[in-house]
Amino acid sequence: MREKATTLYFGPQHPGITGNMMVRLKVEGDTIVKATAEVGYLHRAFEKLMEERNWLQSFTLLCRFCVPEPDPVEESYARAVEMLEGREVPERAKYIRVMVLELARIGAFLFWYGAQASSLGLHTVGQWSIGDRNYVLDLFEALTGARIYHMYIWPGGVRRDFPEGFEEQVIKTMDYLEKRLNDYDDLLFESAIFQKRAKGIGIINKEKAIEWGVVGPPLRGCGIRHDMRIDDPYEVYDKLDFIVPTGENGDIWSRAQVRRQEIRQSIRIVRQVIDKIPKGEYYNKIPNPQKWTLPKGDAYAHTEAARGEVGFFVASDGVSTHPRRAHERGAAYVHAITLLEDLLVGANIADVSEIMFSLGTCPPEVER
Amino acid sequence: MKEIKTKIIERIKSHFQDAVERDYDYNRLDFSVKKETIPSILFYLKDEMNFKHLSHITCVDWLEEKEFEVVFILWSYTDRLQVYVRTRIDRDHPVLDNIDMIWRQANTYERELKEMYGINFTGLEAPEEFLLEDWEGPPPMRRDFDTREYAARTYYTRPGREDAQDVRETIIKRTGEELPDFAKKYKR
Amino acid sequence: MVFNDKNSQKIVDIIENYARKSSLWILAYGTGCGAIELPPTVTSRYDSERLGIHFGATPRQADVLLITGYLTTKTLKRVIRVYEQMQDPKYVIGFGSCTINGGMYWDSYNTINALDRYLPVDVYINGCMPRPEAVLAGFAKLQKLIQAGKADGANKYKENLDWYRTNQKKVIPNWRMPEYNW
């Protein structure tokens, strides 16, 4: 007998949802037949506010676009503005930026470890990894002056140079994290629960992945090696040695494996940066921010974040000190709506939050 | 890179007579086209020129010129090249062809542009509301919508800060300077 | 202890308040960006569970509603609904600048500025965003208030429901919600 479909609201107040969004599920039994993502709970109108603020003031809003990993948005904006203005960035600043981006990636992945595991009820992983993420945040605090909202990468370079003894602190933290990663392997990746719940679930169609706009670990989980760090190398990524790992099946397990390996590559990159970073200027000063205008035109810069390609589009009218238009392209824009709706069809209700976390959806980025 | 760009420009120009190109000194190409050409040029770029990845769809409001500029940003993983396809549409009757049959995810972008700018995409099938709920004002991202005025009118601001003074006004008052009206627009 | 003095608490109250303050369950609803500092607060380094602070999944079992920053009008509607579903005793903590006077989003057309116009707030935590230390300090303050019997936001809400409703309806244009009745 065919069961009658029921509508189930998943979120916005739900412990298994990423951030503040809602998925309306049409279920038969506990199988989902249709899913509709409903967003807008976090719409703060950033892009409108940026039009009300000048080019420098706008920069403070950027880290709020996606809270778990704010730096790629800052980086994209900074690079878009630099492209538009033709401003050079000192070599040292480029290295510092790469390091900040990779630290942010490590932080985001550690956060993701905890979230993904918690969605399966494995709370110990979260206790460890989110606890360990604090050590990365300590680095950010020492470097930028804040744990979460760094406001550090800005047009022209970075805001402050390394504080004293920072390199040693970074190396120490990296050593510690590298050791801990094995513990996570034992606890999460070797766990029968995770294996059984992750393998074969949430499979992304490999042929269609690029066309559908899948980016980041979900794309690489399908075995497609695309990463903006190697496809369109920005800053000094072309001078660094690292591997972009890929998965095979495009399921949750593959995506998890990609992240598991990427975090090791990020640690490698951070170490290389510490080795190679040149001395010198860290900032090519912008003019008086009150009167800083950019030439007429537009530019779009993209950065590979932990969740995929994050881009920023800016347009200037050449006269005003404010952006004419600022528009972020978030990886979650595709992942949290069209892709999520697609993957949820046929899945169990219990898998919803697991699939959401594995895609790295970030509602504040969708809604801005 | 140079040859690839030249090849692309040649082929686009031979297929789309109205395309006006602009080259940049980094990996970027721009094409401006008429709005009728949008679906066909995007389809061509995706299927023939390998621009498989739709990076972004955005809109710039040129209020003074009474036009919206809709920009499609594509990325080719094979050629490692960005292509911008842009078109201008009338601001008072903003209509554009829906392209979500070319890229499924364009649907989301179009929903946003529809809500934020009021652009109608012919044939777009999607729920009415996207980010906003029960919104009654004009499309908020239009430049003639004043968010500061709206927020001041709608939301409550905590009192206690009325004694704030403007530095310039304070000095003007103290010195007896008379600032003519035509100079006031140059105050900070 | 003077039992006849109206101002002093009865022994029952003291015990009751002690129990209440020692087990504060937060409703797991990340309403804004501040939600990012909550996992660190409850995990190993800051370990809020040693203070009895713990995430609860449903409004019925939760004691504390943490408003983690700005509230868009769309979320505000849900937050009001959630708050009204919570059972006494219940407390609201305003987390970060944006709950006090709008913070960064003071001129946004979609976010409210002063939270206390729409919900009774017991404690505000300063910062944008507040560190886990500040979050815990906020809870410590709330515990102090509870012990002293001063955290009576819920009663204030009951008494001034009309005022709150007027404010709420002003920013939520389409009010289709059951009236508050518990």
Add this chain to the structure above:
Amino acid sequence: MSFFDLKGTLKPLTALKQFGRKPHTLKDVPYVTREAADRYRGFHYNDLEQCIGCGNCATICQNQAIDMVPVEGIEGKKGDSGLRPRVDNGRCCWCGLCVDVCPTGSLSLTKDYLYVSEDPNSFLWMPGVDNPQGKERISFFSTEETSLNDFARIPMPELEGMERVKSFAEVVLGYNEEQARAEASRCISCGLCTEACPEHMHIPEYINAIARANDADAVRIIYDNNPLPEMCGKVCTRRCEDVCAIAHRGEPIAIRWLKRYATETVDNADLIKEIVNPEIKEPNGFKVGIVGAGPSGLTVAYYLALRGFDCTIYEAHAKAGGMTMYGIPKYRFPEESLDKQIEYIEKVGVKINFNTKVGKDISFREIYDTHDAVFVGVGFPKPWTLGVEGENLKGSIQAVNFLYEINNGKRVDLGDKVIVIGGGNVAIDAARVSRRLGADVTILYRRRVQDMPADWEEIEGAEEEGVHIVPQAIPVKFHGDEKGHVISVEYVMAEMVPDERGGRPKPVPIEGSNKTIEATAVLGAIGQQGDYSFLEEEFAEKIKIERGRFVVNEIQQTSDPKIFAGGDAANRTADAISAIADGYRAVKGIEAMLVKKDEGNVD
């Protein structure tokens, strides 16, 4: 995968190896406040002494979290608005942009981050007032390197030092458009400068107009209260730049050069008229006589003419401009610049009677009787004498007279060794002109170089041109040859003794340190005084004069209500901009006196 996965079940249990290890939980939190990082961005702290109340923090704050409010115990003064920032922590997002744009570096963020309250109205704080202990806790601050202010001035193109002395060509070449825009963009538009300017010109507004590429508007704003801007753009003593907010940690905005740039973009009087396009009121029938076509007199005439008055200037010399025409050398202020402005002033209806010396060609009485009001702007034409033995020898000349001759196109033979005595602008001018005549020049000054009242750029310019400056040197005697011509100057070195009453240090001669320096000419430049011999006795008695200056009230009115006075003869600062300010005040005074009185009679 089998139903029971042994490895997958047991592996997670290895977590038990952590058992018994020291946890990394911070047990003291929240009972003990944990120290934040050394660079933490927490609450604000403001050094109230260092702060100048420019309000740049309030301007940059995208959250409008910072208000400028008056504070008890802090009075506004030149270069300090008297306001101090107050932070609304219900708005602040701890971005620290306010710190990065603070021109003095007084504002910083501290390590303190903890504040919890049940009262939403308790989040308004005055940094530095409410948290004096924050001084010890500063963590995020700006240095000259990290600051977002642009501290380096766009260098002014100049003729090279040894090139200059070959001719009287203008030394300063002026900014081109690009340089002017860049320099104007450095300005933070606080407006502290307007208070230091005696004339209170609308400085931030016209600089903003230049920054926004609207030079015509800049000129219009400038002409709003200064009819001689090109002169000010070239030779103003620019008190505004002394109090510039940027000057606290860098070089002040080149306000003078920007004004010069704006006015130089209009190259003739007709164009000025077209741009400024002032509304000339219907003649109101009042006649005002002005004695002296110096800066103050011209200002009075210009603004009164715009207001419908009939103005006539009586000028003793053949050209207008007063000291700016005859006292300032042409390499600083070319004649064409002045002519252009005088022409424009004449175009609005001002009549100037040249070569008409009051007291000789026309009596003051006559002017007084035939006009409704009289403005006296006669300046200080008479130099002070040195009071040194041998002063009357041949070759000992007054610098002012020397400059007058030169500016009149006459040749003055000084020989090849010129001694200039004094440290003001006249002394430097005389020295630099002498260099251009081919002489070796030495300046003797009583005090130290840093005490010189002359413009520092002028002193630097003189040094670049090879002028030798001997500080702390007091001339005691001029020696002459048998023909009565000066051959050397004897001077004595001085040491600086601090003034007990807190004034500037005094030079006290050192016994026996006498030195002699060879000279073919000596130029005395220790100041000038007024010459009021043109006033008839009855006026001389009626008008109160103290210490050589007219005593005037706040509208420049002398003790005779019909007579107004301004310029050097009435103020102590003795520079062109003060003279213009006097003139502008007198305009308002005269208008108030005549028009208001007139209206009063009608009613």
